[in-house]
Amino acid sequence: MSEVDGPQDAAPAADEVATVVDPRRLHEAARIAEALVFASAGPVPEGYIADRLPAGVDVGHVMRQLRALYAGRGVNLVQVADHWAFRTAPDLSFVVRSDEGEVRKLSRAALEVLSIIAYHQPVTRAEIEDIRGVQTSKGTLDVLLEAGWVRFRGRRRTPGRPVTFGTTKDFLDHFGLEELRDLPGLEELKGAGLLSGRIPSNFQIPLPLGEDELADDEDPITQMDLEELGLLTPGGKEDE
Amino acid sequence: MSEVDGPQDAAPAADEVATVVDPRRLHEAARIAEALVFASAGPVPEGYIADRLPAGVDVGHVMRQLRALYAGRGVNLVQVADHWAFRTAPDLSFVVRSDEGEVRKLSRAALEVLSIIAYHQPVTRAEIEDIRGVQTSKGTLDVLLEAGWVRFRGRRRTPGRPVTFGTTKDFLDHFGLEELRDLPGLEELKGAGLLSGRIPSNFQIPLPLGEDELADDEDPITQMDLEELGLLTPGGKEDE
């Protein structure tokens, strides 16, 4: 229930008021926002906070001020998509230990699928398999869906309407990301054309070198190298 | 800078030391204390905090400073016996209500019935029971109707004119679906690892019929029907 109906009469002048708002009212707004976010373990929607602030107070302004206030402290105010949450400062992880179990361990495959979904979303399963060159084994997507980091986003508007996958708010929260744009290296990857299904036009086509030509920093492959690679040890026996 | 040797030696002189301690170290101590109390599931013993502060810092001093810092804020640091905890400021308790109706998890049976209604709609109660292989208790459908996720769609044009069930707009909203056709199909459930590969080749998952469309053998529900159906609403009599 939103019981904040009453003070809404003040709303019309809200925009001008914001800048000259009574400092006591701003302080009160900050206290309310603080209490709301502090109380919750999960991120709280900004809209939910806004509904509970005194009329005429700009929620974005309040939250930015609060974030600055907590910036150097042991507990920080962080933004997760359009939600807010208090989290302990990461540099204090050495003293703060959780009583609850370890964070979820992901297999190499699951982690790879997770990052493909994160960087390429919305992405279909066929596209994930195209990037990895291998079928997604049962249980990989399942684990990510169950962890709540990945979700069914919708369907691609192409024939066959394949389902698309994307990441969730919990994913952002878990990895300490404010928004998807904060994914590490996203811009460079995009710029290099590596988030596309097609070879980018500026992609450097490797010169198919003849056997005798080698790049300066390249050594010829020898029979030795192949054995060193150890992919097959000598003397393996057949199994059937 | 006068380093304090070890924690145990420091104890006697603690009071004097506290006043001349490096302010940066005091700040660090406050950050640690803050994070510890914040992340803990219950009030934290002062001794536990003391053990984790930099050597030579007086825990009592740090906690008193922190309490003062939070005094006017939306969240207060409070002492309970010799434990410390964060609490919402008493005058703001109206924003945080611990008593109010907690969100309940849907039971396994309810999830099953809901999913059958979603995929097989329009579907009658007899058909739901046929798919599940068990009788559906009246309470289960009531819960789904109460949640606002399931509705009466119409009546099947067969003997007995059984009521057909379908999902609502709120259902789509809650589960983040744009339309019913966004529900993953057989291939996608398999691909996500939710269905194992070991299913018969004739296994099928129906494509649900959109919300506003009526099936060929379905009549719209009328006011009359709705009144009759009063039997099914909460508090009604048993229908068996």
Place this chain on the structure above:
Amino acid sequence: MYGSRFKPQKTEASGAAPLEELWQDDRDRGLHEEGLVVDIAGFEGPLDLLLHLARTQKVDLSRLSVLALVEQYLAFIERARQIRIELAADYLVMAAWLAYLKSRLLIPQQPKDDGPSGEEMAATLAFRLKRLEAMRDAATRLVNRNRLGRDFFARGAPEHIPIQRRSAFDASLYDLLNAYASLRQRHAITQVTIEKRTVWSLADAREILHRLMGEVEDWTALDHFLLRYLTEPSERRTAMASAFAATLEMVREGQLEIRQDGVFQPIFLRRGAQAQRGEQGDDDHV
């Protein structure tokens, strides 16, 4: 101790130093329980194996010697076949594609032949490897970030804030689908026998190829290579016959077009009109 995980009789034979290095980063990587010392099951598919091989060239991927890489991969497959390791079809189809790529790189393009050039195919391969590597690196960076519950923490004693919800009940889409899928699964007859196949049909191979390398766009004389890698020499004749029959079937369905320039010349294939129309839709039927 990694050495102890190998079959005892092999331990003294191989110093296994490179092996240790290879397996160290991931325990799941292939140690076969049967008689084999090592198989490639630990690799996440042929692209993964190729990427690993490419890394051992110790050059930037865009400067990679594709030809050397192809040689390495094919040599590896040959060895595996010699000692009769059963390789997953994915790896064999990749071998076929690479063998074809090699032939394109070494033999000058015929005027009549309008297939993709060796350079184009090499670029495709390099791009895929680079993209996969980029995702690997991204995954590493992601997982090494500060993480909730490990490096930073939420309020330990949350209080309830009555967030507005339309419903007093909670369930996620995952919960819902999981309930439905396991319910239907329970009631389905679960006894299914899968017949063992000795020869992969061309259609099967093509499906895998699609997944591995994207669609073969234009006239390609790939089948010669597919047969070579997908079958044992003793089965080649019968495989050739059944694969050709499969090809004809696909032609009839409009999924494929075939062309042969003369007797005993290679058979060229390309996607048919039908397959092109359903291009996107096909993606999902793996």
